[in-house]
Amino acid sequence: MAIIEFNHVQRVFHQNGKEFVALKDVNLQVQDREFVAIVGPSGCGKTTCMRMAAGLEHPTGGSVSVDREVVRQPGPDRAVVFQAFALFPWKSVWDNVEFGLISLGIAAAERKRRIEHYIGLMGLGGYEQAFPHQLSGGMQQRVAIARAYVLDPKVLLMDEPFGALDAQTRVVMQEELVRLARQHPRTVLFITHAVEEAVYLADRIVVMSRRPGTIREIIDVKSIREAENWDQHKRIEDVMDLPSFVHLRTQIWKLLRDQQTGELH
């Protein structure tokens, strides 16, 4: 069953009195508990797609639906994780994670149960009372991810959530997100510039084309991951060495490179 649906989505912006088509005829269905990554050249409209699913932006043509309802505004069924961690600096780790649950009216005992669970899963045990400025970037991003998962939202929208992290922390976060995604499958739309990250995390990868942004190709990773049993490997570097992984990565690189040369000619 499709949970997120983009139907003939178009987005026109006005810049300096001129119209410019940022997105053209985007059609995508993200199935229940499917992890879909979007890759594409800078400026092709990935963030705009995500903002439309979040209800922060509206299409100028077509529609975006979540669970068969056209998205008109932000809602508690959709949790968003941005590149900038966007934690409340004056709240502790615990209070940051709890905030959304209170707005949802979840009872105290249930809040405690869920917060403890996700703080543990994200390796934040012992830091419950710490404030964001006392944490590293990677830890802050773990809080942001715990805060999104704890809401048990129908849909998770992540826009380059690891973009601001150093390479080592990023790898740890990727492994943790894979663990989380396999333990608690959710419907996820995940934007990244990093092809490897997309191949490692996603069930399907949407490759977008340069302006006007549209979907160039959708690649099925899950069937290959399952057939080749990638999940038997705990470490990302072991998965990245597998011939089936390398093959997919190269395929996507080629698609993206075609976009670049398309621009130059």
Ligand SMILES: Nc1ncnc2c1ncn2[C@@H]1O[C@H](COP(=O)(O)OP(=O)(O)OP(=O)(O)O)[C@@H](O)[C@H]1O
């Ligand atoms: N509010 C806006 N007003 C005018 N133009 C906008 C607005 N928001 C986005 N755009 C334009 O739409 C295009 C797509 O932007 P978007 O941020 O979605 O790209 P992106 O694929 O996320 O890029 P990146 O990979 O660099 O994050 C860009 O050319 C951008 O300048």
Ligand SMILES: [Mg+2]
């Ligand atoms: Mg973006």
